[in-house]
Amino acid sequence: MDDQQHDQQTSAALGLSDDELADHPTVFAADALAGQVVVVSGGAGGIGRAIAWLFARLGAHVVVVGRNADKLDALVDRLGHRGVKASAHVADIKDADAVNAMFDALWTAHGRVDHLVNSAGGQFPQAAIDFSIKGWNAVINTNLNGTWYMMQAAAQRWRDRKHQGSIVNVVVVTTHGLYGIAHTIAARSGVIGLSRALAVEWAPLNIRINCIAPGAIETEGWNVYSEAARAAYPRSNPMMRPGTPWDIAEAAVYLAAPSGKFITGETLTVDGGGQHWGETWTTGKPDYFKGGD
Ligand SMILES: CCCCCCCCC/C=C/C(=O)SCCNC(=O)CCNC(=O)[C@H](O)C(C)(C)COP(=O)(O)OP(=O)(O)OC[C@H]1O[C@@H](n2cnc3c(N)ncnc32)[C@H](O)[C@@H]1OP(=O)(O)O
Numbered sequence: 001m002d003d004q005q006h007d008q009q010t011s012a013a014l015g016l017s018d019d020e021l022a023d024h025p026t027v028f029a030a031d032a033l034a035g036q037v038v039v040v041s042g043g044a045g046g047i048g049r050a051i052a053w054l055f056a057r058l059g060a061h062v063v064v065v066g067r068n069a070d071k072l073d074a075l076v077d078r079l080g081h082r083g084v085k086a087s088a089h090v091a092d093i094k095d096a097d098a099v100n101a102m103f104d105a106l107w108t109a110h111g112r113v114d115h116l117v118n119s120a121g122g123q124f125p126q127a128a129i130d131f132s133i134k135g136w137n138a139v140i141n142t143n144l145n146g147t148w149y150m151m152q153a154a155a156q157r158w159r160d161r162k163h164q165g166s167i168v169n170v171v172v173v174t175t176h177g178l179y180g181i182a183h184t185i186a187a188r189s190g191v192i193g194l195s196r197a198l199a200v201e202w203a204p205l206n207i208r209i210n211c212i213a214p215g216a217i218e219t220e221g222w223n224v225y226s227e228a229a230r231a232a233y234p235r236s237n238p239m240m241r242p243g244t245p246w247d248i249a250e251a252a253v254y255l256a257a258p259s260g261k262f263i264t265g266e267t268l269t270v271d272g273g274g275q276h277w278g279e280t281w282t283t284g285k286p287d288y289f290k291g292g293d
């Protein structure tokens with residue numbers, strides 16, 4: 001197979017299905033989040049969907065947010081069939097007005113919001129030297145600005161109502177020079193720094209903010225990478241396998257629920273040890289790095 005063919009993307013069924021998420025065992029008590037309301041951006045994506053299922057199974061009402069109404073409605077339907085509470089809200093997190101209108105609507109509908117999980121995000125893999133201005137801005141606007149609009153809108157309403165809250169931001173491992181996704185590393189480093197600063201500034205408001213940095217987690221989001229790049233992701237950590245969206249969902253509950261009540265400003269890396277050993281090449285391994293292979 002030549003490099004051209006290596007770079008071909010193929011669409012594959014990846015990650016966990018709704019049926020699997022509905023029955024996946026969990027360490028958490030069935031009523032751990034009873035009566036609470038959680039907003040999950042990217043809630044119909046691979047990781048967000050697992051987060052939505054787990055929070056809902058633990059008794060929370062889950063509001064899944066994204067741009068694609070069909071995807072959101074189909075998920076809410078499946079959650080409803082399993083007897084858990086969920087609703088959909090269509091919004092582009094890049095649109096601050098839409099984000100603010102959404103939080104007003106949610107407070108009117110539910111009288112409370114307890115947790116925000118920001119899982120909406122993504123990037124296209126490309127050598128940084130070839131980023132267009134539009135492409136760079138799309139990634140920064142989605143992952144840094146969009147996440148910020150969500151955080152600020154949630155926090156303003158918590159402040160105004162003297163209500164405690166927790167935020168979990170799903171980011172990317174930023175301690176590596178992850179090749180081909182420099183735009184997202186820049187955006188996510190911004191989110192991690194912002195979260196540390198706000199952990200202090202918003203502590204008097206009883207708001208905690210933490211991040212989760214996933215390693216290679218098999219989801220449909222991987223379809224933006226070539227088959228060859230995806231096939232190599234298990235070698236990105238010493239466990240030699242990808243993680244599952246459930247690994248991230250349980251980490252999100254751990255940080256959001258009372259189990260995390262003394263944790264704020266932290267980034268929890270869930271990567272099977274990938275920070276310490278492993279290789280990740282989102283655009284394939286360049287010849288320069290093949291010396292000795
Ligand atoms: C150590 C541990 C190991 C850890 C190991 C970890 C390995 C993997 C790490 C990360 C994994 C994941 O995140 S998993 C995947 C998560 N999901 C995704 O990434 C989904 C993919 N994409 C998106 O969500 C979006 O497209 C996103 C990039 C954020 C931007 O969305 P928007 O709708 O705002 O913008 P778009 O309309 O798509 O595109 C806007 C412009 O962006 C540029 N653009 C978009 N796609 C492009 C492309 N393929 N190639 C070039 N340029 C592109 C163009 O300039 C576009 O303009 P025009 O040219 O005019 O159109």
Ligand SMILES: NC(=O)C1=CN([C@@H]2O[C@H](COP(=O)(O)OP(=O)(O)OC[C@H]3O[C@@H](n4cnc5c(N)ncnc54)[C@H](OP(=O)(O)O)[C@@H]3O)[C@@H](O)[C@H]2O)C=CC1
Pocket residue numbers: 041042043044045046047048065066067068069071091092093094119120121122123142146170171172173213214215216217218219220221222
């Ligand atoms: N899977 C992995 O290996 C890793 C993932 N991550 C990060 O975790 C997060 C979740 O990833 P994953 O679930 O795999 O990816 P997916 O692509 O499956 O899901 C991302 C979701 O984000 C939503 N989204 C994207 N842009 C916007 C926007 N502007 N407004 C509202 N919603 C938006 C999309 O929904 P819609 O199209 O409906 O808008 C999509 O469902 C992302 O930030 C990703 O970069 C980090 C490291 C590794």
